[in-house]
Amino acid sequence: MMKRTLSVITALMSFAVMFGAGRVQAQDLTATSANADGRFVHDTDQGPSQNLNRRWDGAKYDDATFDVGAHTGKGSTLLDFDVDNIRSTEESGNLDLSLGQQLLIKGDFSRLTHRDGYIANGMTINNNFLPSPYVGFAQGMSTGTAAAVKRDFQEEEIVLSLSRMSPYRLYLGQWEQHVYGNQGLVLNDKLYSQGMSNYNREIYGGIDADLSAKSQAYYEYGFRRYVNTGEDVPGIIIGKAWKDLNYQADTNVTNNKFAFKYNPYNSLSFAGSVVTRSRYNEGNGLTQNTYAGNLSSSYRPTKNLSMTARLYDRGVQTSYESTYSGNTNTPAQPIDFLFLNGDFDIRYTGLDNIILAGGYRPSATLRNNSNAWAQVYPSTGFLNGGVYGLSGGVNAPAGEDTRHNISGKATFELPQNVELELSENMLRANAAAYENTPTQSYAEMISLIVPLPQNVIWMGSAEQVNSKNTMATFSNFTEKKDTLLTSLTWSDSKGRGSLGLNYAFENGVDSIDAYWSATSGENPASGTKQGTVYTAVLEPSAPYKFTNHVVSASAMLKPTSKFRINGNASYTDSQGLFSTQGAFNSLIPSWGNNAPWVGAQYFNATDTRILHLGLDASYQLCKFVSARGGINYNDWVDRVNNANDGRNTVYNVGVDYKF
Amino acid sequence: MNLLPDRAALRKVVLILSSLSFAPLLALAQPQTSATTPPQTAPAVQPAPAPAKAVVAAPAEAATEVGASVCASCHTEKADAFKKSWHGRKMPGMKGVDFEKSCESCHGAGSLHVAAAGDKDNPGFATTLITAEKNDRCLTCHNQRKLINWKVSEHNQQGIACAQCHKIHDYAVEAPKPKSEICMDCHKKKRMEASLPFHHPILEGKIECYDCHNPHGGDFRNMAAESVNETCAKCHAEKLGPFQQEHPPVAENCTICHSPHGSINEALLKESQPALCLGCHKYPHAGTNAVNGVPAALLTHSRCTNCHFAIHGNDDGGWFTNH
Numbered sequence: 001m002m003k004r005t006l007s008v009i010t011a012l013m014s015f016a017v018m019f020g021a022g023r024v025q026a027q028d029l030t031a032t033s034a035n036a037d038g039r040f041v042h043d044t045d046q047g048p049s050q051n052l053n054r055r056w057d058g059a060k061y062d063d064a065t066f067d068v069g070a071h072t073g074k075g076s077t078l079l080d081f082d083v084d085n086i087r088s089t090e091e092s093g094n095l096d097l098s099l100g101q102q103l104l105i106k107g108d109f110s111r112l113t114h115r116d117g118y119i120a121n122g123m124t125i126n127n128n129f130l131p132s133p134y135v136g137f138a139q140g141m142s143t144g145t146a147a148a149v150k151r152d153f154q155e156e157e158i159v160l161s162l163s164r165m166s167p168y169r170l171y172l173g174q175w176e177q178h179v180y181g182n183q184g185l186v187l188n189d190k191l192y193s194q195g196m197s198n199y200n201r202e203i204y205g206g207i208d209a210d211l212s213a214k215s216q217a218y219y220e221y222g223f224r225r226y227v228n229t230g231e232d233v234p235g236i237i238i239g240k241a242w243k244d245l246n247y248q249a250d251t252n253v254t255n256n257k258f259a260f261k262y263n264p265y266n267s268l269s270f271a272g273s274v275v276t277r278s279r280y281n282e283g284n285g286l287t288q289n290t291y292a293g294n295l296s297s298s299y300r301p302t303k304n305l306s307m308t309a310r311l312y313d314r315g316v317q318t319s320y321e322s323t324y325s326g327n328t329n330t331p332a333q334p335i336d337f338l339f340l341n342g343d344f345d346i347r348y349t350g351l352d353n354i355i356l357a358g359g360y361r362p363s364a365t366l367r368n369n370s371n372a373w374a375q376v377y378p379s380t381g382f383l384n385g386g387v388y389g390l391s392g393g394v395n396a397p398a399g400e401d402t403r404h405n406i407s408g409k410a411t412f413e414l415p416q417n418v419e420l421e422l423s424e425n426m427l428r429a430n431a432a433a434y435e436n437t438p439t440q441s442y443a444e445m446i447s448l449i450v451p452l453p454q455n456v457i458w459m460g461s462a463e464q465v466n467s468k469n470t471m472a473t474f475s476n477f478t479e480k481k482d483t484l485l486t487s488l489t490w491s492d493s494k495g496r497g498s499l500g501l502n503y504a505f506e507n508g509v510d511s512i513d514a515y516w517s518a519t520s521g522e523n524p525a526s527g528t529k530q531g532t533v534y535t536a537v538l539e540p541s542a543p544y545k546f547t548n549h550v551v552s553a554s555a556m557l558k559p560t561s562k563f564r565i566n567g568n569a570s571y572t573d574s575q576g577l578f579s580t581q582g583a584f585n586s587l588i589p590s591w592g593n594n595a596p597w598v599g600a601q602y603f604n605a606t607d608t609r610i611l612h613l614g615l616d617a618s619y620q621l622c623k624f625v626s627a628r629g630g631i632n633y634n635d636w637v638d639r640v641n642n643a644n645d646g647r648n649t650v651y652n653v654g655v656d657y658k659f
Numbered sequence: 660m661n662l663l664p665d666r667a668a669l670r671k672v673v674l675i676l677s678s679l680s681f682a683p684l685l686a687l688a689q690p691q692t693s694a695t696t697p698p699q700t701a702p703a704v705q706p707a708p709a710p711a712k713a714v715v716a717a718p719a720e721a722a723t724e725v726g727a728s729v730c731a732s733c734h735t736e737k738a739d740a741f742k743k744s745w746h747g748r749k750m751p752g753m754k755g756v757d758f759e760k761s762c763e764s765c766h767g768a769g770s771l772h773v774a775a776a777g778d779k780d781n782p783g784f785a786t787t788l789i790t791a792e793k794n795d796r797c798l799t800c801h802n803q804r805k806l807i808n809w810k811v812s813e814h815n816q817q818g819i820a821c822a823q824c825h826k827i828h829d830y831a832v833e834a835p836k837p838k839s840e841i842c843m844d845c846h847k848k849k850r851m852e853a854s855l856p857f858h859h860p861i862l863e864g865k866i867e868c869y870d871c872h873n874p875h876g877g878d879f880r881n882m883a884a885e886s887v888n889e890t891c892a893k894c895h896a897e898k899l900g901p902f903q904q905e906h907p908p909v910a911e912n913c914t915i916c917h918s919p920h921g922s923i924n925e926a927l928l929k930e931s932q933p934a935l936c937l938g939c940h941k942y943p944h945a946g947t948n949a950v951n952g953v954p955a956a957l958l959t960h961s962r963c964t965n966c967h968f969a970i971h972g973n974d975d976g977g978w979f980t981n982h
Contacts, residue, residue, distance in 0.1 A: 314879075365911075397907050
């Protein structure tokens with residue numbers, strides 16, 4: 001609210017100065033529209049399960065909330081009537097002031113606030129979701145997850161043009177995010193509540209210039225600061241700040257950016273940029289410097305042929321030396337990265353009824369100090385293509401990997417205006433960056449668009465992706481995913497109505513060889529696998545399967561030019577399971593009875609049904625004023641844990657005035 | 660002359676404008692403001708009839724301007740709507756283009772079009788331009804810094820017209836269609852992903868596609884910042900540290916573990932825990948006490964982050980547990 005007020009005051013002061021100088025006439029000023037919007041929210045359900053149900057509003061009480069607001073410009077400015085549990089508000093607006101030919105000021109601001117909390121993620125123990133995030137695992141370990149998080153965004157930008165026809169534009173902007181709420185933690189079997197509050201603020205400014213009729217450039221400087229103001233737990237957490245559970249160090253980020261474009265001819269364009277960032281962690285004294293650059297061009301030698309080439313270069317370097325002394329263990333030297341990417345695309349439309357497109361995207365990633373963790377924690381156990389650390393295997397990422405991505409697409413114009421599209425995408429890599437990073441991948445897609453009589457259009461597409469890591473040391477990662485999309489749409493030729501039906505299906509299987517060790521000793525004593533001797537190793541060797549169905553429909557009816565009704569409905573069915581039943585591959589006879597139970601119990605199955613219904617109507621009262629209202633109903637069912645079930649009904653009303 | 664590019668572009672326009680948005684808003688849906696109203700259907704557009712191939716000769720004389728009043732004599736509704744639209748209200752003051760010059764400032768001189776009684780296939784008319792040439796007309800005024808990469812962008816390379824996403828002439832008292840809905844008219848798979856149980860609140864209207872992407876071309880592909888990590892770090896600043904104890908995939912790319920558009924798993928993870936973690940870490944908690952052969956850690960926690968909650972990095976030597 002304060003920021004918005006300041007913005008308005010700034011604008012008004014400029015306005016007043018100009019008026020005072022007698023240089024501005026009323027007709028020189030152009031302002032934007034104003035709207036009024038009210039929102040009435042009524043919850044029909046109660047209980048902690050609502051928090052998960054309405055993740056972004058999270059109202060828990062059967063109370064009414066009412067917002068009254070005035071819109072300016074593109075959005076809304078809300079004057080809050082804080083009755084009770086106002087769940088979220090949105091304010092935005094813009095203002096254009098022009099002073100004859102000499103001066104043009106444009107201002108934009110927006111603010112989004114979630115005023116009520118929600119559980120970011122709950123606590124699960126033994127696959128039982130605990131509605132209260134304050135209950136944790138009590139064995140002398142502290143843990144915490146956000147219990148109620150509120151989030152506030154605000155963004156403002158002012159652009160100053162020295163004259164209406166000036167090639168130079170100065171701009172200044174600020175962006176702010178505030179996250180606040182409470183976080184629960186358990187320490188030594190006791191429950192504590194810990195405040196959480198952090199700000200993320202950025203100010204930036206720059207100059208944007210038309211250097212010539214064919215070129216443009218701008219320079220921008222930005223400063224962003226992240227501040228954690230969360231409270232400690234009195235009397236419990238003693239010691240340095242980094243031991244607090246909600247510890248998040250204050251961070252400063254400065255960035256410089258230069259960008260340009262140059263179009264020597266209509267058919268030839270160049271663009272590029274250089275961005276440097278420096279990120280400083282006040283808690284540990286570390287600094288991370290990044291630089292990124294890109295050089296791009298597009299060339300259209302004929303009307304039927306277009307080509308684009310983009311080269312990217314990015315480096316990340318973190319300083320290792322610092323005066324930080326809170327860490328009692330020897331830290332591993334951070335990995336420094338160098339990323340090199342290229343995008344090359346070509347498109348040809350010169351064939352009758354066929355459009356051809358192709359792309360090639362090479363990339364190379366270099367990782368300096370990638371083996372740092374292995375050096376710090378040397379192997380004292382067995383090796384199986386990786387490093388066996390003190391408490392498990394730490395596989396170092398590859399020091400370098402190169403990837404090649406090739407794509408091709410053909411679009412065919414068939415009789416009766418039918419359009420058929422075929423595409424193929426192939427990936428090859430020379431090394432596995434991480435165990436679950438594919439080194440080979442194929443993706444095929446076919447899409448069909450069929451215009452039907454009476455303004456009906458049917459669309460269908462099918463895509464299959466097959467990926468695997470052929471160079472993994474132990475995980476044997478594979479992934480297969482199928483996606484089907486289909487839609488049927490109808491629209492009235494005069495815009496009086498429309499109807500849409502949509503169905504999306506996704507089915508996937510990820511497979512890994514995941515190893516748990518159940519031995520009480522670190523040196524395996526019996527059993528063999530792949531030539532390495534170890535014992536009591538649990539190898540699920542099982543697939544992770546997921547299936548999603550999304551069915552939706554929407555309709556619009558506009559019986560008169562002033563009255564419009566919108567309706568929509570959707571049903572989402574999502575299931576995911578790391579199925580180990582019958583697929584466990586245990587080397588210990590005693591596992592025989594436990595394996596299926598362990599697998600199904602501890603690998604976090606999900607089974608969710610979500611239903612949404614909505615209806616909105618708007619009516620134009622007069623030339624510049626319209627009114628609207630709506631109702632939305634949502635129902636969430638969690639078949640794995642019914643404690644998460646919930647439903648809500650939301651009403652909203654609004655008035656818009658635009659001048 | 661091959662009319663295929665325009666035909667294809669027209670079909671895409673028809674498809675996009677006439678297709679209805681599919682509104683799988685979840686139980687997580689919020690009180691709807693005008694900006695978050697469930698997807699509204701775009702104005703209906705008659706599917707374009709297949710244009711007959713025609714051999715179009717070059718015009719014998721150059722076209723001259725006729726003035727918007729002449730245009731409005733036939734295109735009355737369009738002219739009336741334009742006068743009330745953003746372009747119609749802003750161009751005289753901001754660009755010095757009065758109404759009489761407004762139509763032809765974008766569509767080109769219209770004398771030949773008038774002489775041909777409005778024949779769309781007549782040479783010199785705007786439909787003979789390819790999409791890139793039409794877009795160039797928009798770019799003569801729209802030179803904001805966020806458009807600086809448009810000509811090298813993916814959308815431009817794929818022949819997407821400005822008019823496919825932006826309304827040029829229209830005026831509406833009620834709120835315009837939310838911008839993310841425009842993206843999802845084509846990117847239907849992203850709409851499905853945004854409908855999954857855990858997702859960025861795109862369909863709820865709390866975040867827009869352009870908060871992470873620049874549809875006009877970014878410094879790195881279509882990202883709003885120069886890398887994926889810097890895009891994520893704008894809101895999730897605390898995740899990048901830098902930390903004494905670094906989790907390498909975090910520092911490299913957030914999408915190694917996360918599916919930002921939506922996931923069936925909490926925290927937008929690609930796989931549920933512990934499967935995701937076991938994909939890179941083997942034999943975790945080897946040597947710890949076991950009960951009936953089951954590691955204690957597995958018995959009491961089904962999520963690695965129940966204890967290793969500082970998984971993005973920390974400054975304590977306690978293996979991302981901050982204790």
